[in-house]
Amino acid sequence: MGLLDGHRILVTGVLTDDSLAFGIAERCLAEGAEVIVTGAGRGLRLTTRTSRKLHHVGEVIALDVTNPLEIDMAVAAVTERFGRLDGLVHAIGFAPEACLGKGMFAASFEEVATALQVSTHSLALLSGAFRPLLQRSTAIGGASIIALDFDGSRAYPMYDWMGVMKAGLESLGRYLARELGPDHIRVNMLAAGPVRTLAAKSIPGFEQFEDTWSENAPLGWDVRDSSAVSDTAVALLSPLLRSTTGSIVFVDGGAHAMG
Ligand SMILES: NC(=O)c1ccc[n+]([C@@H]2O[C@H](COP(=O)([O-])OP(=O)(O)OC[C@H]3O[C@@H](n4cnc5c(N)ncnc54)[C@H](O)[C@@H]3O)[C@@H](O)[C@H]2O)c1
Structure with a gap:
């Protein structure tokens, strides 16, 4: 028996075999879940090719979080294929070049706004759009939303x-947990260490992260x-963590806690 038997899970953010979302989708399938994968923009073809290595995920659904029409169409497609959702994996991140590695004064407001739209606000957008399907979850303890996070409590070099954006995502997760809790929908952050x-x-x-993190x-x-990221995602999506919401679960070898 799998930990996710009978669960229907939507996984965003699969691009290559190295994507955190690819490992998560693979583990969800191994634990008995049915999975739908989404892809975005120019990466959609690559997502389609990559997801062929995931058995039984069917056709990839287009879902660019900056395209409201695509979100409506994705909700309709998931409704038709699954009728309900027991899990939603948010593994979406993007920031224009000026936002990373150039200090805090290089990026324009428009560039920062793009990073905010794709990397942070999209969690609220998707949680709201798929809420009616998540409300219909038949999983013990209800549905589970997880978002891939990187410790937002400290200032790291180059990030x-x-x-x-990640600090905002963590805060947003707490507010979503407050609002969606009465629907038995939990919302948690999975704060991963650096992965290539x-x-x-x-x-x-x-x-620099690679050298210092270990x-x-x-x-x-x-x-x-x-x-370890995939295994923790399965735990958060499963009824094992049915009383955990608004939390940040670190999967980073313990680095965030050290002085
Ligand atoms: N790799 C790491 O070290 C690390 C550590 C902690 C957290 N994370 C987070 O994990 C998540 C997944 O990143 P990854 O490292 O697996 O890299 P990745 O490049 O494999 O995945 C990033 C994903 O974001 C998607 N995306 C970008 N713009 C989008 C849009 N407009 N609409 C929908 N999807 C869009 C891409 O299609 C891609 O699938 C991100 O939120 C990232 O910040 C990564």
């Missing part, structure tokens, strides 16, 4: 405005291994 994905490689100086983490850390 700059993306750190601000396409998005991570676009952060200038990402190697030294700071009492449990050690491997930037090529996201299996």
Whole structure:
């Protein structure tokens, strides 16, 4: 018996085999869930190719969070295929180049606004759009929303405005947890340590994280291994963590807690 038997889960953010969302979708399927994968914009074809390696996910649904029409169409498509949702995985992040690695004075408001729209506000947008389907969850304890986070409580080198986006995401998660709790929908952050994905490689100086993280983490850390992130996602999506909401669960070898 799988931990997610009978669960219907929507997974955003699958781009390549290295995507955190790819590992999560793979583990969800292994635990008995049915999964729908979404893709966005120019990456949609790559998502389609990557998701062929995930058995039984069917056709990828287009869902660019900056396109309101696509969101409506995605909700309609998920309603038709699944009729309800027991889980929603938000693994979406993007910031224009000026927002990362150039300090806090390089980006214009428009650039910061784009980062906010895609990386932070999209969690509220998707939670609201899919709320009617999440309300229909038949899972023990109700539905679960998780968002991929990177410790927003500290200022890390080079992460700059993306750190601000993650701090906002963490706060948003608490407000969504407050509002959606009465619907038995929980909302939690999964704060991962650095993993070598396409998005991570676009952060200038990402190697600095790679070198220092494993030294700071009492449990050690491997930037090529996201299996602990996937396992924790399964736990958060499953009834095992049915009383946990508004929380940040760190999967980073313990680095965030060290002085
Ligand atoms: N890799 C890390 O070190 C790390 C650590 C902690 C948290 N995260 C977070 O994990 C999440 C997934 O990133 P990843 O590292 O797996 O990289 P990734 O490049 O594989 O995934 C990023 C995803 O964001 C999606 N995306 C970008 N713009 C979008 C839009 N307008 N609409 C819909 N989707 C859009 C892309 O299609 C892609 O699938 C991000 O939120 C990232 O901040 C990553």
